[in-house]
Amino acid sequence: MYFGACYYPEHWPEERWETDAEMMKAAGFNIVRLAEFAWSKIERYEGTFDFSWLDRIISLLGNQGIKVILGTPSATPPKWLMDQHNEIYMRDMYGHVRGFGNRRHYCYSSDIYQTYVDIIVDKMARHYAGNPNVVAWQTDNEFGCNDTTRCYCDNCLSKFQAWLKRKYTEIDSLNDTYGTVFWSQIYNSFEEVVLPAFTVFPLHNPSLVLDYRRFASDSVIDFQKKQIDIIRALAPHQSITHNMMGAFNEIDCYDLSADLDIASWDNYPNLMFTKEVNPALAAMQHDMTRGLKQHNFWVMEHQSGQPGGNIMFPTPKPQELRRWTYQSIAHGADGILYFRWRGCLFGAEQYWHGILNHDGKPGRKYREVQEVGNELARISAIIEGSVNKAKVAIVRSYDNEWVFEIQPHVMHYSYMEHFTRYYQYFYDKNIQVDIISPDFNFSEYSLVVLPNYIMATDELVEKVNAYVRLGGNVIFDFRAGAKDWNNRMEPLTLPGKFAELLGLTVEEYGVLNKGESRKVAFGGVEGSFTAETWFDVIKTEQAEVLATFDEDYFAGCPVVTKNRYGQGHAFYIGSDLEPALMELTLDEVCKVAETEASHGISAPKGIELVSRNKAGQAYIFVINHTVLSQTIQLHRSFEELLGESVLQGEVVIEGNGVLILAGAKEQV
Template identity: 55%
Template sequence: MLYGVCYYPEHWPKERWPIDAALMREAGVNVVRIAEFAWSKMEPRPGEYDWSWLDEIIALLEANGIEVVLGTPTATPPKWLMDRHPDLYMKDAQGHTRGFGNRRHYCYNHAEYRRLSADIVERMARRYGGHANVAAWQIDNEFGCTDTVRCYCDHCRQAFQRWLRNKYGEIGKLNEAWGTVFWSHIYNSWEEVVLPAYTVFPMHNPGLHLDYMRFASDAVAEYQQVQVDVLRRESPDKPITHNFMGYFAEVDAFRLAEPLDFASWDNYPNLHFDEKADPLNSAVQHDMTWGLKRQPFWVMEQQSGSPGGNFIFAMPKPGELRRWTYQAVAHGADAILYFRWRTCLFGAEQYWHGLLPHDGIPGRRYEEAKRTGEELQRLSGRWLGTGAGAEVAVIRSYDNEWAMDIQPQSFGHRYMAHFKQYCRYFYDRHIPVEIVSPDMPLGRYRLVVVPHDMLTHPASAAALHAYAAAGGTVVLDFRAGIKRPDNRMEERTIPGAYRDLLGLRVADYGSLRQGDTRPVTLVRGDTAAEGHGGGVWYDIVELEGAEAVAWYASDFFADTPAVTRHAYGSGTAYYMATEPTPALMDALMDRICEGAQVEPIAGIAAPPGVEIARRTNGEKDFLFVMNHDEHSATLALEEPLDELIQGVRHAGSVRIEAGGVHVYERASLRRD
């Protein structure tokens, strides 16, 4: 497999380069990413180019058997370029110019910057596009990082107006879609339309605000396409990627991934203010990245030391780099690059630690990466190119996440927190999932979960109806079907387009105070089991063919359904009218999965804190067992299995050390 680091040769004297290359080779590194922040080194002054340093480092790495991923340098336009185009700086929602001093200091809708970006990419591609040692291209770097998607400058206002004209055709159709008669917001021309910038009590028309979020995301995709087109023309044989950011939601990653050959993402498990990283977060974001193309992905930046700018986050403990790397591989990564090779001595990331410390002397983290690389090179050929064989899909909708960001409706509630409640259930039960777009064909799955399908697109609703009718099991939940795609409320009775699928109507509803819950029972009229409750929201449901499988047990809506089940065609549709507490979620989803014949990965039983993931090629299953706990644990094997890392056969009860990793191989049990 490809195993490497992110390297910045421009940060170090040339005398150091051969030392670094030799150390990389010794650690099993066979690929590095370079140049993504080096525009001012390539073009130090307008029209003056220096490729000598890049030629030299590529040749040196090639001599050491190390390929390169070339990053296009457009995330960091040089100061001379910004001085020539001061209107290129982004503006925030209050109209303040966001000036020079960091990175990503450009507006995606600046026509001249698109031309200049195409020019530098074309020059790079003509020079290196056919180079045998170039493995791939990475476009730009982390689109939208540090709040750089939504710009409020004049270029964006004019581009937004053009985008709206293309979408609606007539200004009257825009007024109808947004309901601009409210608060006397009727527009008479496209030029009158504003951006959702700072205003009195900043609360804009929800239709305008959602369309602006869509437009801003589309602008990023269009800007990326400028570079894709150049690379396809000048370097047609090299694959193209971009490094995504998992949970990050300001850009529709499904659209951004469409023209790419494979997806990548940047994984920093300890980039949190709390000391203990939750392994669920990386697992979910790996699955999100797999779902962008439904194929193996790269981790283009894997945390290798303490992240830090002005503050330093938690240092990876011994064994964590190895375990995080195996977790990525277990969820579908076919390449791992650590960020970064050596900790920089200067600049904004001098506390962002790499495999090597500031002094450049190999230590604990280097040795751990070296050991991990040796293991993976010995074993990974068995599972490269494979997936998990997931039978469960969880739909991620950027439209619905944006709409809920605009109007959360319940204090403290967020789309992604709700989304993760489902993911945690499957993670804890060792059930593989694919996180896919609303446009993904569903027939391959036994169970489809659709969190908060608030803005109901007719095609998506029709697909869910057809999926259930053909025998699938679908889970929808509160707020489903309440809005049209233009962010207007649906005139039909809730759940709107899903009323016949779910076999119910919502007669009334309400938001609960943050942290407040109501008890929910799985037996009508009984006392709710400990921990069984619903929070955030309550729908008061009237059944129209569905049956209740859980009931509220208090308040004025006591004894009404909290969760329902409806037979539809050959399949089943469930509705959660409230946000289940973790205990209730487990009880409900256990029943739902049993009915859908969705099963955990078979063959190994493990206690909490131990993750089990799978990759399969249809003939062989590869089971990855990772102990994220601080204590050793005992695995129960249903049959003897070959453990690949240690090269031994395990049977019965097996001890896995704290932070340990086992990889087992067996004949595939995947069902058709």
């Protein structure tokens, strides 16, 4: 297991480097990331490359047993390059140039920029291909961060038009698909097609906008692929990763990850915009990252201090770093690199704090990281090679998420917030989840959830039908099947191609704006519940009704249904359910799908249980996300790895505490 930090030796006097390396070793580090923003340090003048300083720090770290991940520095093209070729700059949807002064000020579609990137990546890969202390590469940095994927420059226009020509071949195929007869938008050639930039008001053809989102994502993937090809040709034994952004959605990260050896992401659980940190959100993004390649992953930037640019976010409290670290490992992280080693004295991230504060002296955070390092030195060999297993999968479709951003249906509606409601339920019940692509295999899961699956291919429809016929269970919800894969409405009664599977039709529907809700009755459960955002007026064909609306003109109409299909079941939810109603509904689903948690542990709210499994052995991470001591009940004896003791019966776990329990059979 890799354990370390992101380090910027170019920010510090060279006489400090040895001290840092010694302190890193004392903290248990065996890896650091270097150079992802160091282009102007490596190539200060065009064509003059200086690797001497990087050689020295890599050697010095190697002497302490610390390996290196090198970043390709393409996120920060230097000023001399931008001055020579200002056509490289991105343009926003209003035509404004995104100028120098931050980072990622380049256009992915620029052939000129690609040439310069190819040169520096080639130079770095040749220089470090045989260096035994360099074990991996990180491409660029945080693709898709800060709305930097969608560019509206002339490079992008011509490349987009070429992309469309490859997809549609004939212009009238595009016209027919988009329905350009609407508003007199028929194109006579691909060269006439526009980018969906600012117009009278932001209401472009939805099919055009979706294709542009797909093109923008593909542009990043192509840009990265060229770097990967260079590194693989010169340094085939060094792994390649990229630090993705969890729930961020500018890029289809399934496609981005396909070319990588390892998926990574940047985890900042305390970068909060709400009053309380919800640990389920970090857990969900860990599971998203693991699902990109259905394999364990790295956390390339792991919060170690209070984040901040011009303002600062909350300071991690004692033992929070340790708790967050073990949550990451529990969900499949095989590499942890804290961001950052030390707070910088200058530049735009002076307030982005690290393990060490600006004075460079070891303090509380360093001692906490050192504690984790000492623990991992003892247990990493035990848990290495273990993986997460789940019976439940939630399908994340970037295309469907983009469609809801293009046309959210209801003001302020968020696909990801809706998606998170499902995840929150399983998290609260300690039922492990995989988050997967619609292209992945469903057969290994007892339950598959497809939130807001408004667009579907014929292949996906048949895949789901076959899965349920053979005994699988699925959940669909409102807007399922409304559109084809090109973002145009299907001429079918809803839920379209899923109607037979779900055993119902939707006769009409409507929105419930913010603050609106309708009462719902759930089976024989006493009391009234509410639903919001949307209502479907459902007519059941074969489906069994689990819950009904209890007011308005559609009172008595189903809200939640269950349909037997072959050997399995298909559930449908025709509104956004309040938490208590969501819990009742998903409790019923999990009973049918037999997906209840079975860790052999009873735990109160605030305790997260996650299992990694290896060779029939389960390692159960018990994480207390509260500041108060909590009591859990163990239904068998367990060996506790961190404390090296045997536990059974009632066990008290301190606030922010972590246990790793072994001794259970392989279960999920």
